[in-house]
Amino acid sequence: MSNIIILRNVIQDDLPVFFEHQRDPEAAAMAAFPSRDKEAFTKHWAKIMADENVNNKTILFNGQVAGSIASFEMDGKREIGYWIGREFWGKGIASESLKQFLGEELKRPLFAHVAKHNLASRRVLEKCGFEVIGEDKWRPDPNAGEVEELILMLK
Secondary structure, eight states, rough: OOOEEEEEOOOOOGGHHHHHHHHOOHHHHTTTTTOOOOOHHHHHHHHHHHOTEEEEEEEOOOOOOEEEEEEEEEEEEEEEEEOOOGGGTTTSHHHHHHHHHHOOOOSSEEEEEEETTTHHHHHHHHHOEEEEEEEEEEETTTTTTOOOEEEEEEE
């Protein structure tokens, strides 16, 4: 059976899967983004799903919810972000999903931020035409250290 990757609108039934994906300590460390508790997660997703400026899709891999991908406004720029469940890593899902998404999200330039240590995600972005344009540091958790990240742009 060939591996089929489909993007579709996010539905409420996807959220429990997304919640578990972001709770995975290894995935959270790779993304350099702290996991949210159930209440914070639910509020965050309610806000995202109500925002007309967010283009938000569920990534399906052979019919299973494998992750999510979205574009959104942040600091006056169009940003892109995605999260793939760890059990789906290494299968080309992020690259193919981003490629499909970029066919739908036509606003340019698009920006992405990736933790410097997340080489796989950087490769995904670069395969889809993003180029590193700078570096930054941020503190995702007030109780943790700074995270070094790369800023990428697609013209």
